[in-house]
Amino acid sequence: MDGSCPLCNSDLESSLHLFMVCPFAKSLWFRSHWGVRIDLVAFGSTSDFVNFLLSPPFLVNQCLGQKEEFLLYGAILCDMVWKQRNQVLFVDVSLNVDGVSTKISCLFSEHNIPKGSTTYQQVPSSIQTWIPPPGMSFKINVDAAVGPRFSSIAVVARDRRGELVFAGSMKVNTTLPLLAEVEAIKWALSLAPAMGYDCIIVESDCQYCVHLLNDLAERPPWKFWSLCSELRSFLSVLDKVSVMWVPRQCNAVAHTLAKWSLSCNFFGPFDFGNYPACFSSIILEESRRAL
The missing domain is CATH 3.30.420.10 (Ribonuclease H-like superfamily/Ribonuclease H)
Structure with missing residues (x-):
């Protein structure tokens, strides 16, 4: 192996490159519902990136829940990028940015359960089948x-x-x-x-x-x-x-x-x-x- 990034083959592989600089990763960040332009953020080290995930500057005035959502999305994105990198490197699969982006969104939707939210009606998770509506509804x-x-x-x-x-x-x-x-x-x-x-x-x-x-x-x-x-x-x-x-x-x-x-x-x-x-x-x- 020559040490170049297996996802783009345009630069040496590193943590900063793989999750932030690689065109594949940048495309995934931009496809998030925040539309993150990760290339406009200056990262000097991986610790800067971690701090960005924990406290994104564009959510500085938002509630804690918004920041937790972004952290969850970032963690899922990094995990999927790493898995795609391994598949390309060891299984020789083709890059599929649309498929990976869809998978990230699906996982985010599954795991992003709002905390402490009981202001809306919901059917108890113990119910295992469809329940008919009452009366004339x-x-x-x-x-x-x-x-x-x-x-x-x-x-x-x-x-x-x-x-x-x-x-x-x-x-x-x-x-x-x-x-x-x-x-x-x-x-x-x-x-x-x-x-x-x-x-x-x-x-x-x-x-x-x-x-x-x-x-x-x-x-x-x-x-x-x-x-x-x-x-x-x-x-x-x-x-x-x-x-x-x-x-x-x-x-x-x-x-x-x-x-x-x-x-x-x-x-x-x-x-x-x-x-x-x-x-x-x-x-x-x-x-x-x-x-």
Whole structure:
């Protein structure tokens, strides 16, 4: 080995280069929802970089939670860069900045559970299946599946008997998991006024997105600022509509439809009788449990 960086082959490998100077790493930093231009920050040593992760200058006036989120993202990014470096060096895989960026965002979404946030409704994590809505209300389950060039979002509306009211999927032009999840919630909220039920419950398994929409004191990332503000305003005038977090196992029907649509590149509303088999089986099983 000649000692050059295996990710760019343009400079000698070092910790500073690998995580901050390498074009591959710089691209990943810029794709974060902070849009970090890591090349504009001067690092004299790795300790400077650690201090940057612990106390980023652009978040100096933000709450501790924002800084903890950035530290989590930075730790995940560095781990993924190191793993990609080893795969290139020892397994001879090709660089895939889109795939790595998507994986970082997914891991960040999974691990970024807001601390001490109990201001919004959520289904207990001990619940293992979909629960029908009470009385004359109905539920809209939403989810997103992220691909290398675009994402798929799905919405599934059911009444208290578990009977299907509407199911559909849509292609969205983003590969950011959090943005795709928010777009799915936006679609569900746009359908709510025409449903005509006493109460509408939108369920998502993205806890961070649900937290952003319900906790008005939480400042959304700048990439989602406009969309989150729009949805918060929408929710403020829809007093019979709520957005709740549920565990993944309670959101299987929307999760399955989003994944199927992405893999088959098939989008749109689904008429009764032409649903994918993987989707229909979940609907039937959960409707039987609702009776």
